[in-house]
Amino acid sequence: MINLNFNIVNPWRTDKVWNTLFSKSGSITKNKAWEFNGYRTDRIINTEFHWSLKGDHAGARLVFGVFGYEIELEFYDTRHWDFEKNTWKCYK
Numbered sequence: 001m002i003n004l005n006f007n008i009v010n011p012w013r014t015d016k017v018w019n020t021l022f023s024k025s026g027s028i029t030k031n032k033a034w035e036f037n038g039y040r041t042d043r044i045i046n047t048e049f050h051w052s053l054k055g056d057h058a059g060a061r062l063v064f065g066v067f068g069y070e071i072e073l074e075f076y077d078t079r080h081w082d083f084e085k086n087t088w089k090c091y092k
Contacts, residue, residue: 001052007045010068017042017068017082028061031079032059037072056080 016036021038028034044063059076079088 001055001064004049005047007046007048007065013029013042015042021069027078028075031077033076033078035072035074037074039070039072040085041065041068041070043070045052050088054081067084 017040018064019040021040023035023037025033025035036044043065048061048063050061057076057078058081059074061072061074061076063070063072065071077088081087082089
């Protein structure tokens with residue numbers, strides 16, 4: 001798993017802002033999906049990168065934001081991870 005984050009939050013903002021502006025999603029294959037979201041936040045600058053191969057909803061996520069507006073693009077696996085068996089959970 002790789003996580004890289006950098007953000008600067010507006011220190012003069014007294015209320016926490018987190019509003020979803022838009023949200024689009026869809027399926028790529030049976031177990032793969034994508035999301036594209038827009039947010040209004042209290043961050044002046046925000047960059048995030050997350051990538052994992054194992055774990056619940058493993059995949060890649062990229063977030064970029066400036067002056068309180070952020071976009072997020074995510075490609076992920078819709079399955080859950082079974083840590084005891086070290087494989088995807090199988091629901092029958």
